[in-house]
Amino acid sequence: MHELSVVEELVAKCRRLARGRRVMRVWARCPEGMDTDELVECFDYVVAQLSQAGEGAFEGAGLRLETVPARIRCACGFEGRLVPEDIAGHMGICPGCGRVSELSLPPLELLGLSFAAQATTCGPPA
Numbered sequence: 001m002h003e004l005s006v007v008e009e010l011v012a013k014c015r016r017l018a019r020g021r022r023v024m025r026v027w028a029r030c031p032e033g034m035d036t037d038e039l040v041e042c043f044d045y046v047v048a049q050l051s052q053a054g055e056g057a058f059e060g061a062g063l064r065l066e067t068v069p070a071r072i073r074c075a076c077g078f079e080g081r082l083v084p085e086d087i088a089g090h091m092g093i094c095p096g097c098g099r100v101s102e103l104s105l106p107p108l109e110l111l112g113l114s115f116a117a118q119a120t121t122c123g124p125p126a
């Protein structure tokens with residue numbers, strides 16, 4: 001499943017950046033046409049798998065997505081934005097020649113991470 005593999009890639013990148021810190025939020029960008037609900041479900045699934053494997057760095061972490069207009073650059077010379085009807089996953093149909101090309105945006109681009117604050121010793125939060 002395509003969504004799962006792009007989410008696994010995203011989480012792998014986050015793990016390298018987090019270096020053991022506890023991740024709270026992951027922000028990422030995907031082209032219009034990607035199923036954002038599906039991506040969030042995959043993220044939750046990957047995080048649950050990690051927790052089961054004994055890695056709790058992502059426990060309770062959430063994925064926040066923003067979508068950007070999908071674009072393609074086609075061999076026929078067309079370059080531009082696609083309407084949602086011409087997008088299927090990470091592929092798009094060129095309005096110029098009808099050829100199917102890969103979108104010129106990454107399926108899932110990491111924008112940022114936030115980490116849990118360091119534990120303090122001043123007692124339970126008010």
Ligand SMILES: [Zn+2]
Nearest residue numbers: 074076094097
């Ligand atoms: Zn074309």
